[in-house]
Amino acid sequence: MYDFIVIGAGISGTSFAYKTSKYAKTLLIEAQDYDREIPVRTNIFAEHNKPFVDDVFWNDDTIFPRPFIQLNYKSEKYNGLLSSKEFGAPLGKISHTEILLQKLIDKFKDQGGITRFNENITKIVRHTDYIEVVNNKGESFTTKLLVLATGSRGFPLQKSLGFETPESYMGIYTNIYADESILNENFSFQYMFHLNHNISQNGPFFFNVGKGRIATGYLGNRESPPELREKLIRILKNYQKIQPFMKGIKWDENLPCVSGGISKHPISSFSKDRVIVLGEAAGLVTAFFYEGILCGLASAHIAATLLNSLLEGNSNFTKTELKKYDDEVARVLFTYFRNGNACEYLFYNESASSKTLWNAYTNLLNTNKTVRQYIYEAHINQDLSTHNTDYDRWVGEQLFAAIPVISKMTLWPKFLKAMSF
Numbered sequence: 001m002y003d004f005i006v007i008g009a010g011i012s013g014t015s016f017a018y019k020t021s022k023y024a025k026t027l028l029i030e031a032q033d034y035d036r037e038i039p040v041r042t043n044i045f046a047e048h049n050k051p052f053v054d055d056v057f058w059n060d061d062t063i064f065p066r067p068f069i070q071l072n073y074k075s076e077k078y079n080g081l082l083s084s085k086e087f088g089a090p091l092g093k094i095s096h097t098e099i100l101l102q103k104l105i106d107k108f109k110d111q112g113g114i115t116r117f118n119e120n121i122t123k124i125v126r127h128t129d130y131i132e133v134v135n136n137k138g139e140s141f142t143t144k145l146l147v148l149a150t151g152s153r154g155f156p157l158q159k160s161l162g163f164e165t166p167e168s169y170m171g172i173y174t175n176i177y178a179d180e181s182i183l184n185e186n187f188s189f190q191y192m193f194h195l196n197h198n199i200s201q202n203g204p205f206f207f208n209v210g211k212g213r214i215a216t217g218y219l220g221n222r223e224s225p226p227e228l229r230e231k232l233i234r235i236l237k238n239y240q241k242i243q244p245f246m247k248g249i250k251w252d253e254n255l256p257c258v259s260g261g262i263s264k265h266p267i268s269s270f271s272k273d274r275v276i277v278l279g280e281a282a283g284l285v286t287a288f289f290y291e292g293i294l295c296g297l298a299s300a301h302i303a304a305t306l307l308n309s310l311l312e313g314n315s316n317f318t319k320t321e322l323k324k325y326d327d328e329v330a331r332v333l334f335t336y337f338r339n340g341n342a343c344e345y346l347f348y349n350e351s352a353s354s355k356t357l358w359n360a361y362t363n364l365l366n367t368n369k370t371v372r373q374y375i376y377e378a379h380i381n382q383d384l385s386t387h388n389t390d391y392d393r394w395v396g397e398q399l400f401a402a403i404p405v406i407s408k409m410t411l412w413p414k415f416l417k418a419m420s421f
Protein backbone atom coordinates (compact mmCIF):
# COMPACT_ATOMS: atom_id res chain seq x y z
CA MET A 1 0.00 0.00 0.00
CA TYR A 2 1.32 3.43 -0.97
CA ASP A 3 0.82 6.55 1.11
CA PHE A 4 0.12 8.52 -2.07
CA ILE A 5 -0.47 7.52 -5.68
CA VAL A 6 -0.19 10.37 -8.17
CA ILE A 7 -1.78 10.03 -11.61
CA GLY A 8 -0.12 12.35 -14.12
CA ALA A 9 3.51 13.50 -14.32
CA GLY A 10 3.09 17.05 -15.59
CA ILE A 11 4.37 19.95 -13.50
CA SER A 12 1.69 19.42 -10.82
CA GLY A 13 2.19 15.66 -10.35
CA THR A 14 6.00 15.64 -10.54
CA SER A 15 6.49 18.53 -8.14
CA PHE A 16 4.00 16.99 -5.71
CA ALA A 17 5.69 13.57 -5.99
CA TYR A 18 9.15 15.09 -5.48
CA LYS A 19 8.03 17.00 -2.38
CA THR A 20 6.10 14.16 -0.73
CA SER A 21 8.76 11.51 -1.39
CA LYS A 22 10.80 13.29 1.30
CA TYR A 23 8.38 11.90 3.90
CA ALA A 24 5.99 9.40 2.22
CA LYS A 25 5.89 6.30 0.05
CA THR A 26 4.76 7.74 -3.28
CA LEU A 27 3.99 6.19 -6.66
CA LEU A 28 3.94 8.41 -9.79
CA ILE A 29 2.05 7.06 -12.82
CA GLU A 30 2.18 8.63 -16.29
CA ALA A 31 0.49 7.57 -19.54
CA GLN A 32 3.25 8.94 -21.77
CA ASP A 33 6.49 7.00 -22.21
CA TYR A 34 8.76 9.31 -20.21
CA ASP A 35 11.55 6.70 -20.17
CA ARG A 36 11.83 7.21 -23.92
CA GLU A 37 11.28 10.98 -23.98
CA ILE A 38 9.66 13.78 -22.01
CA PRO A 39 8.08 16.07 -24.62
CA VAL A 40 9.89 19.39 -25.12
CA ARG A 41 8.17 22.40 -23.53
CA THR A 42 9.45 25.97 -23.39
CA ASN A 43 7.54 28.02 -20.85
CA ILE A 44 7.33 31.39 -19.23
CA PHE A 45 8.21 31.03 -15.58
CA ALA A 46 7.38 34.25 -13.74
CA GLU A 47 9.34 35.18 -10.63
CA HIS A 48 6.19 34.66 -8.54
CA ASN A 49 6.62 30.89 -9.12
CA LYS A 50 9.82 30.90 -7.04
CA PRO A 51 8.33 30.19 -3.57
CA PHE A 52 7.12 26.82 -4.87
CA VAL A 53 10.42 25.65 -6.43
CA ASP A 54 13.41 24.41 -4.40
CA ASP A 55 16.64 26.38 -4.93
CA VAL A 56 18.44 23.37 -6.35
CA PHE A 57 16.13 23.62 -9.39
CA TRP A 58 15.57 27.39 -9.40
CA ASN A 59 19.34 28.02 -9.64
CA ASP A 60 19.93 25.41 -12.37
CA ASP A 61 20.79 27.10 -15.67
CA THR A 62 20.15 23.96 -17.70
CA ILE A 63 16.49 24.15 -16.62
CA PHE A 64 16.27 27.93 -16.89
CA PRO A 65 18.76 28.93 -19.61
CA ARG A 66 17.39 32.45 -20.15
CA PRO A 67 16.21 35.22 -17.84
CA PHE A 68 12.79 36.68 -18.63
CA ILE A 69 13.74 40.31 -19.21
CA GLN A 70 11.20 41.73 -21.61
CA LEU A 71 7.62 40.94 -22.59
CA ASN A 72 5.65 42.07 -25.59
CA TYR A 73 1.89 42.33 -25.18
CA LYS A 74 1.26 42.81 -28.87
CA SER A 75 -1.85 44.18 -30.54
CA GLU A 76 -2.56 44.84 -34.19
CA LYS A 77 -1.29 48.40 -33.70
CA TYR A 78 1.43 48.27 -31.06
CA ASN A 79 4.24 46.24 -29.56
CA GLY A 80 3.41 46.86 -25.88
CA LEU A 81 6.81 46.40 -24.27
CA LEU A 82 7.73 45.99 -20.63
CA SER A 83 11.39 45.60 -19.75
CA SER A 84 12.40 44.52 -16.25
CA LYS A 85 15.53 46.66 -16.69
CA GLU A 86 13.37 49.70 -15.99
CA PHE A 87 12.56 48.37 -12.51
CA GLY A 88 15.24 45.92 -11.36
CA ALA A 89 15.44 42.14 -11.30
CA PRO A 90 14.06 40.03 -14.20
CA LEU A 91 10.36 39.23 -14.55
CA GLY A 92 11.31 35.58 -14.06
CA LYS A 93 12.93 32.89 -16.18
CA ILE A 94 12.34 30.94 -19.34
CA SER A 95 11.99 27.27 -18.58
CA HIS A 96 13.03 24.27 -20.63
CA THR A 97 10.36 22.44 -18.72
CA GLU A 98 11.13 18.89 -19.88
CA ILE A 99 14.49 19.24 -18.10
CA LEU A 100 12.77 20.48 -14.94
CA LEU A 101 10.41 17.48 -15.06
CA GLN A 102 13.33 15.08 -15.62
CA LYS A 103 15.30 16.50 -12.70
CA LEU A 104 12.26 16.45 -10.39
CA ILE A 105 11.68 12.82 -11.32
CA ASP A 106 15.38 11.92 -10.81
CA LYS A 107 15.33 13.45 -7.32
CA PHE A 108 11.97 11.80 -6.61
CA LYS A 109 13.51 8.41 -7.41
CA ASP A 110 16.64 9.20 -5.34
CA GLN A 111 14.31 9.84 -2.40
CA GLY A 112 12.70 6.40 -2.83
CA GLY A 113 9.81 7.34 -5.13
CA ILE A 114 8.54 4.77 -7.63
CA THR A 115 7.55 5.60 -11.23
CA ARG A 116 5.41 3.75 -13.73
CA PHE A 117 5.51 5.36 -17.18
CA ASN A 118 3.68 4.40 -20.36
CA GLU A 119 0.76 3.23 -18.24
CA ASN A 120 -2.74 4.59 -18.40
CA ILE A 121 -5.00 4.43 -15.35
CA THR A 122 -8.38 3.33 -16.62
CA LYS A 123 -10.31 2.64 -13.44
CA ILE A 124 -10.45 3.76 -9.82
CA VAL A 125 -12.19 1.74 -7.12
CA ARG A 126 -13.05 3.17 -3.73
CA HIS A 127 -12.76 0.81 -0.74
CA THR A 128 -13.69 1.68 2.84
CA ASP A 129 -10.23 2.66 3.99
CA TYR A 130 -8.10 2.80 0.84
CA ILE A 131 -8.30 3.48 -2.89
CA GLU A 132 -7.37 1.12 -5.70
CA VAL A 133 -6.26 2.22 -9.18
CA VAL A 134 -6.19 -0.12 -12.17
CA ASN A 135 -4.01 0.40 -15.26
CA ASN A 136 -4.57 -0.53 -18.91
CA LYS A 137 -2.76 -3.84 -18.34
CA GLY A 138 -5.18 -4.80 -15.58
CA GLU A 139 -2.61 -4.34 -12.79
CA SER A 140 -3.83 -2.65 -9.64
CA PHE A 141 -2.19 -0.56 -6.91
CA THR A 142 -3.53 0.64 -3.61
CA THR A 143 -3.08 3.89 -1.71
CA LYS A 144 -4.19 5.77 1.37
CA LEU A 145 -4.70 8.92 -0.71
CA LEU A 146 -5.05 9.41 -4.45
CA VAL A 147 -3.83 12.52 -6.27
CA LEU A 148 -5.32 13.39 -9.64
CA ALA A 149 -2.80 15.53 -11.54
CA THR A 150 -4.16 14.58 -14.92
CA GLY A 151 -4.40 18.03 -16.55
CA SER A 152 -7.06 18.17 -19.25
CA ARG A 153 -6.59 14.53 -20.21
CA GLY A 154 -8.17 12.74 -17.28
CA PHE A 155 -11.73 14.01 -17.23
CA PRO A 156 -13.39 10.56 -17.35
CA LEU A 157 -11.44 9.52 -14.24
CA GLN A 158 -12.33 12.75 -12.53
CA LYS A 159 -16.02 12.32 -13.32
CA SER A 160 -15.98 8.69 -12.18
CA LEU A 161 -15.04 9.97 -8.71
CA GLY A 162 -17.79 12.59 -8.71
CA PHE A 163 -15.57 15.62 -9.36
CA GLU A 164 -16.60 18.44 -11.68
CA THR A 165 -14.41 19.11 -14.72
CA PRO A 166 -13.23 22.61 -15.69
CA GLU A 167 -14.08 24.53 -18.83
CA SER A 168 -11.76 23.23 -21.53
CA TYR A 169 -10.61 24.56 -24.90
CA MET A 170 -8.03 23.45 -27.42
CA GLY A 171 -4.56 24.80 -27.98
CA ILE A 172 -1.68 24.03 -30.29
CA TYR A 173 2.05 24.70 -30.27
CA THR A 174 5.20 23.71 -32.03
CA ASN A 175 8.90 23.88 -31.21
CA ILE A 176 11.15 25.55 -33.74
CA TYR A 177 14.93 25.42 -33.41
CA ALA A 178 17.25 28.24 -34.48
CA ASP A 179 20.75 29.61 -33.84
CA GLU A 180 21.06 31.91 -30.87
CA SER A 181 22.38 34.66 -33.18
CA ILE A 182 19.11 34.64 -35.15
CA LEU A 183 16.96 34.48 -32.01
CA ASN A 184 18.84 37.40 -30.48
CA GLU A 185 18.40 39.41 -33.65
CA ASN A 186 14.69 38.67 -34.12
CA PHE A 187 13.46 38.70 -30.54
CA SER A 188 14.09 41.62 -28.20
CA PHE A 189 11.64 39.93 -25.80
CA GLN A 190 11.25 36.40 -24.41
CA TYR A 191 7.45 36.35 -24.37
CA MET A 192 4.98 37.65 -26.89
CA PHE A 193 1.28 37.54 -26.02
CA HIS A 194 -0.75 38.62 -29.03
CA LEU A 195 -4.53 38.89 -29.25
CA ASN A 196 -6.19 38.70 -32.62
CA HIS A 197 -9.84 37.76 -32.76
CA ASN A 198 -9.37 35.98 -36.10
CA ILE A 199 -6.83 33.62 -34.55
CA SER A 200 -8.75 32.95 -31.35
CA GLN A 201 -11.60 34.59 -29.48
CA ASN A 202 -10.50 33.08 -26.27
CA GLY A 203 -6.73 33.03 -26.00
CA PRO A 204 -3.44 34.42 -27.31
CA PHE A 205 -1.07 33.64 -30.12
CA PHE A 206 2.32 33.44 -28.39
CA PHE A 207 6.07 33.12 -28.71
CA ASN A 208 8.01 31.71 -25.76
CA VAL A 209 11.67 32.25 -26.57
CA GLY A 210 14.00 29.65 -25.07
CA LYS A 211 17.69 28.94 -25.70
CA GLY A 212 18.21 27.75 -29.27
CA ARG A 213 14.48 27.22 -29.65
CA ILE A 214 11.10 28.90 -29.57
CA ALA A 215 7.65 27.58 -28.75
CA THR A 216 4.88 29.19 -30.73
CA GLY A 217 1.17 28.51 -31.04
CA TYR A 218 -2.21 29.72 -29.88
CA LEU A 219 -4.74 28.87 -27.22
CA GLY A 220 -8.41 28.91 -26.63
CA ASN A 221 -10.45 27.62 -29.57
CA ARG A 222 -12.50 24.51 -30.04
CA GLU A 223 -11.38 23.38 -33.51
CA SER A 224 -10.18 19.86 -34.30
CA PRO A 225 -6.42 19.15 -34.15
CA PRO A 226 -6.03 19.14 -37.98
CA GLU A 227 -7.82 22.51 -38.22
CA LEU A 228 -5.67 23.94 -35.44
CA ARG A 229 -2.56 22.75 -37.21
CA GLU A 230 -3.56 24.09 -40.61
CA LYS A 231 -4.24 27.50 -39.11
CA LEU A 232 -0.94 27.57 -37.22
CA ILE A 233 0.98 26.80 -40.42
CA ARG A 234 -0.96 29.55 -42.24
CA ILE A 235 -0.12 32.05 -39.49
CA LEU A 236 3.58 31.18 -39.45
CA LYS A 237 3.75 31.42 -43.24
CA ASN A 238 1.56 34.41 -44.01
CA TYR A 239 0.65 36.54 -41.02
CA GLN A 240 2.39 39.85 -41.67
CA LYS A 241 2.52 40.95 -38.01
CA ILE A 242 4.78 38.10 -37.02
CA GLN A 243 6.93 37.72 -40.15
CA PRO A 244 9.75 39.93 -38.75
CA PHE A 245 10.17 37.46 -35.88
CA MET A 246 10.34 34.45 -38.22
CA LYS A 247 12.90 36.06 -40.54
CA GLY A 248 15.77 33.69 -41.34
CA ILE A 249 14.31 30.91 -39.16
CA LYS A 250 14.05 27.61 -41.03
CA TRP A 251 10.98 25.49 -40.56
CA ASP A 252 8.85 23.41 -42.90
CA GLU A 253 5.21 22.52 -43.13
CA ASN A 254 5.77 19.00 -41.79
CA LEU A 255 6.92 20.31 -38.45
CA PRO A 256 5.45 18.31 -35.54
CA CYS A 257 2.75 20.15 -33.62
CA VAL A 258 1.24 19.29 -30.25
CA SER A 259 -2.45 19.97 -29.80
CA GLY A 260 -4.60 19.27 -26.77
CA GLY A 261 -7.00 20.56 -24.18
CA ILE A 262 -6.25 23.57 -22.04
CA SER A 263 -8.58 24.28 -19.15
CA LYS A 264 -9.40 27.24 -16.98
CA HIS A 265 -11.88 28.36 -14.30
CA PRO A 266 -11.51 26.35 -11.10
CA ILE A 267 -14.01 23.63 -10.25
CA SER A 268 -15.91 24.21 -7.01
CA SER A 269 -14.16 21.56 -4.91
CA PHE A 270 -10.69 20.00 -5.22
CA SER A 271 -11.04 17.27 -2.61
CA LYS A 272 -13.18 14.35 -1.51
CA ASP A 273 -12.51 11.56 0.99
CA ARG A 274 -9.02 10.20 0.18
CA VAL A 275 -8.72 12.10 -3.15
CA ILE A 276 -7.39 15.51 -4.14
CA VAL A 277 -7.10 17.20 -7.54
CA LEU A 278 -4.08 19.34 -8.48
CA GLY A 279 -3.33 21.94 -11.14
CA GLU A 280 -5.04 22.14 -14.49
CA ALA A 281 -7.32 19.16 -13.75
CA ALA A 282 -8.93 21.39 -11.11
CA GLY A 283 -9.13 24.29 -13.58
CA LEU A 284 -6.30 26.02 -11.72
CA VAL A 285 -5.01 28.08 -14.63
CA THR A 286 -5.31 31.89 -14.74
CA ALA A 287 -8.21 32.84 -16.96
CA PHE A 288 -6.53 35.37 -19.25
CA PHE A 289 -2.81 34.56 -19.50
CA TYR A 290 -3.21 30.80 -19.00
CA GLU A 291 -0.59 30.55 -16.27
CA GLY A 292 -0.90 26.86 -15.44
CA ILE A 293 2.62 26.27 -14.19
CA LEU A 294 2.21 28.71 -11.31
CA CYS A 295 -1.02 27.00 -10.26
CA GLY A 296 0.34 23.47 -10.70
CA LEU A 297 3.37 24.29 -8.55
CA ALA A 298 1.34 26.17 -5.94
CA SER A 299 -1.33 23.50 -5.55
CA ALA A 300 1.33 20.75 -5.34
CA HIS A 301 3.24 22.70 -2.70
CA ILE A 302 0.15 23.42 -0.62
CA ALA A 303 -1.01 19.79 -0.79
CA ALA A 304 2.45 18.37 0.01
CA THR A 305 2.73 20.62 3.08
CA LEU A 306 -0.73 19.80 4.47
CA LEU A 307 -0.47 16.05 3.81
CA ASN A 308 2.80 15.80 5.73
CA SER A 309 1.06 16.58 9.02
CA LEU A 310 -2.02 14.50 8.15
CA LEU A 311 0.12 11.45 7.35
CA GLU A 312 2.11 11.87 10.57
CA GLY A 313 -1.17 11.93 12.50
CA ASN A 314 -2.39 8.68 10.84
CA SER A 315 -5.22 10.56 9.17
CA ASN A 316 -8.06 8.91 7.27
CA PHE A 317 -7.81 11.82 4.80
CA THR A 318 -11.46 12.73 5.17
CA LYS A 319 -13.06 15.41 3.05
CA THR A 320 -13.27 17.61 6.15
CA GLU A 321 -9.52 17.34 6.77
CA LEU A 322 -8.67 17.86 3.08
CA LYS A 323 -10.87 20.93 2.86
CA LYS A 324 -7.86 22.81 4.27
CA TYR A 325 -6.18 22.16 0.91
CA ASP A 326 -9.07 23.80 -0.97
CA ASP A 327 -9.04 26.74 1.42
CA GLU A 328 -5.30 27.31 1.17
CA VAL A 329 -5.33 27.13 -2.66
CA ALA A 330 -8.10 29.74 -2.64
CA ARG A 331 -6.22 31.93 -0.16
CA VAL A 332 -2.95 31.83 -2.09
CA LEU A 333 -4.23 32.09 -5.67
CA PHE A 334 -7.71 33.50 -5.94
CA THR A 335 -6.98 37.17 -5.21
CA TYR A 336 -4.56 37.11 -8.13
CA PHE A 337 -7.13 35.20 -10.24
CA ARG A 338 -9.44 38.24 -10.06
CA ASN A 339 -7.05 40.09 -12.37
CA GLY A 340 -7.23 37.30 -14.98
CA ASN A 341 -11.01 37.06 -14.67
CA ALA A 342 -11.44 40.79 -15.25
CA CYS A 343 -9.02 40.78 -18.21
CA GLU A 344 -10.78 37.78 -19.70
CA TYR A 345 -14.12 39.56 -19.41
CA LEU A 346 -12.76 42.77 -20.98
CA PHE A 347 -10.52 41.48 -23.75
CA TYR A 348 -11.98 38.19 -24.96
CA ASN A 349 -15.43 37.55 -26.46
CA GLU A 350 -16.90 40.38 -28.56
CA SER A 351 -14.59 41.04 -31.49
CA ALA A 352 -14.95 44.77 -32.21
CA SER A 353 -14.58 45.93 -28.63
CA SER A 354 -11.80 43.49 -27.81
CA LYS A 355 -9.68 44.90 -30.65
CA THR A 356 -10.21 48.53 -29.52
CA LEU A 357 -9.48 47.61 -25.92
CA TRP A 358 -6.37 45.56 -26.61
CA ASN A 359 -4.95 48.25 -28.90
CA ALA A 360 -5.50 50.81 -26.14
CA TYR A 361 -4.04 48.55 -23.46
CA THR A 362 -0.85 47.81 -25.39
CA ASN A 363 -0.41 51.51 -26.07
CA LEU A 364 -0.92 52.25 -22.38
CA LEU A 365 1.91 49.89 -21.61
CA ASN A 366 4.22 51.94 -23.80
CA THR A 367 3.09 55.32 -22.53
CA ASN A 368 2.36 54.89 -18.81
CA LYS A 369 5.19 53.95 -16.45
CA THR A 370 2.86 53.22 -13.51
CA VAL A 371 0.96 50.66 -15.59
CA ARG A 372 4.26 48.98 -16.45
CA GLN A 373 5.29 49.06 -12.81
CA TYR A 374 2.08 47.38 -11.60
CA ILE A 375 2.43 44.62 -14.19
CA TYR A 376 6.07 44.19 -13.19
CA GLU A 377 5.12 43.93 -9.52
CA ALA A 378 2.52 41.26 -10.23
CA HIS A 379 5.23 39.19 -11.95
CA ILE A 380 7.70 39.39 -9.10
CA ASN A 381 5.34 39.28 -6.10
CA GLN A 382 6.44 36.34 -3.92
CA ASP A 383 3.14 36.20 -2.03
CA LEU A 384 0.27 36.45 -4.49
CA SER A 385 -2.29 36.43 -1.68
CA THR A 386 -1.19 40.06 -1.23
CA HIS A 387 -1.76 40.93 -4.90
CA ASN A 388 -3.18 44.45 -4.91
CA THR A 389 -6.44 44.50 -6.87
CA ASP A 390 -6.63 48.29 -6.35
CA TYR A 391 -3.71 48.52 -8.80
CA ASP A 392 -5.66 46.42 -11.32
CA ARG A 393 -8.64 48.74 -10.93
CA TRP A 394 -6.42 51.77 -11.40
CA VAL A 395 -5.07 50.29 -14.64
CA GLY A 396 -8.68 49.62 -15.69
CA GLU A 397 -9.51 53.30 -15.11
CA GLN A 398 -6.54 54.41 -17.21
CA LEU A 399 -7.68 52.06 -19.94
CA PHE A 400 -11.20 53.44 -19.85
CA ALA A 401 -9.79 56.99 -20.06
CA ALA A 402 -7.70 55.99 -23.09
CA ILE A 403 -10.43 54.54 -25.33
CA PRO A 404 -12.33 56.65 -27.91
CA VAL A 405 -15.43 58.52 -26.68
CA ILE A 406 -17.75 56.44 -28.83
CA SER A 407 -16.37 53.24 -27.21
CA LYS A 408 -16.77 54.77 -23.75
CA MET A 409 -20.48 55.16 -24.39
CA THR A 410 -20.99 51.48 -25.20
CA LEU A 411 -18.34 49.93 -22.97
CA TRP A 412 -18.83 51.65 -19.60
CA PRO A 413 -21.14 48.90 -18.22
CA LYS A 414 -18.50 46.33 -19.16
CA PHE A 415 -15.83 48.31 -17.31
CA LEU A 416 -18.04 48.74 -14.27
CA LYS A 417 -18.57 45.00 -14.11
CA ALA A 418 -14.88 44.18 -14.67
CA MET A 419 -13.93 46.55 -11.84
CA SER A 420 -16.13 44.57 -9.46
CA PHE A 421 -14.33 41.22 -10.08
Ligand SMILES: Cc1cc2nc3c(=O)[nH]c(=O)nc-3n(C[C@H](O)[C@H](O)[C@H](O)COP(=O)(O)OP(=O)(O)OC[C@H]3O[C@@H](n4cnc5c(N)ncnc54)[C@H](O)[C@@H]3O)c2cc1C
Pocket (backbone or CB within 6 Å): 007, 008, 009, 010, 011, 012, 013, 029, 030, 031, 032, 042, 043, 044, 045, 119, 120, 121, 122, 149, 150, 151, 152, 153, 154, 157, 171, 172, 173, 208, 217, 219, 261, 262, 278, 279, 280, 281, 285, 290, 291, 292, 293, 294, 296
Ligand atom coordinates in the same frame (compact mmCIF):
# COMPACT_ATOMS: atom_id res chain seq x y z
C1 LIG B 1 0.64 25.60 -25.67
C2 LIG B 1 0.66 25.89 -24.19
C3 LIG B 1 1.59 26.79 -23.68
C4 LIG B 1 1.59 27.07 -22.32
N1 LIG B 1 2.54 27.93 -21.83
C5 LIG B 1 2.57 28.20 -20.50
C6 LIG B 1 3.57 29.05 -19.96
O1 LIG B 1 4.44 29.54 -20.69
N2 LIG B 1 3.55 29.29 -18.62
C7 LIG B 1 2.60 28.76 -17.79
O2 LIG B 1 2.61 29.02 -16.59
N3 LIG B 1 1.65 27.93 -18.29
C8 LIG B 1 1.61 27.62 -19.61
N4 LIG B 1 0.66 26.79 -20.11
C9 LIG B 1 -0.24 26.11 -19.18
C10 LIG B 1 0.52 25.03 -18.44
O3 LIG B 1 1.49 24.46 -19.28
C11 LIG B 1 -0.40 23.92 -17.96
O4 LIG B 1 -1.56 24.45 -17.36
C12 LIG B 1 0.34 23.06 -16.93
O5 LIG B 1 1.52 22.56 -17.47
C13 LIG B 1 -0.58 21.92 -16.48
O6 LIG B 1 0.17 21.05 -15.67
P1 LIG B 1 -0.51 19.78 -15.00
O7 LIG B 1 0.60 19.02 -14.39
O8 LIG B 1 -1.63 20.21 -14.13
O9 LIG B 1 -1.16 18.97 -16.22
P2 LIG B 1 -0.43 18.28 -17.48
O10 LIG B 1 0.87 18.92 -17.79
O11 LIG B 1 -1.44 18.23 -18.56
O12 LIG B 1 -0.08 16.82 -16.98
C14 LIG B 1 -1.08 15.84 -16.84
C15 LIG B 1 -0.44 14.51 -17.13
O13 LIG B 1 -1.36 13.48 -16.73
C16 LIG B 1 -1.22 12.41 -17.62
N5 LIG B 1 -2.45 11.62 -17.55
C17 LIG B 1 -3.72 12.06 -17.80
N6 LIG B 1 -4.61 11.06 -17.61
C18 LIG B 1 -3.88 9.96 -17.25
C19 LIG B 1 -4.23 8.63 -16.92
N7 LIG B 1 -5.51 8.22 -16.94
N8 LIG B 1 -3.25 7.76 -16.59
C20 LIG B 1 -1.96 8.17 -16.55
N9 LIG B 1 -1.57 9.42 -16.86
C21 LIG B 1 -2.52 10.31 -17.20
C22 LIG B 1 -1.01 13.09 -18.97
O14 LIG B 1 -0.39 12.22 -19.89
C23 LIG B 1 -0.15 14.28 -18.59
O15 LIG B 1 1.23 14.04 -18.75
C24 LIG B 1 0.65 26.47 -21.46
C25 LIG B 1 -0.28 25.56 -21.98
C26 LIG B 1 -0.28 25.26 -23.32
C27 LIG B 1 -1.28 24.27 -23.87
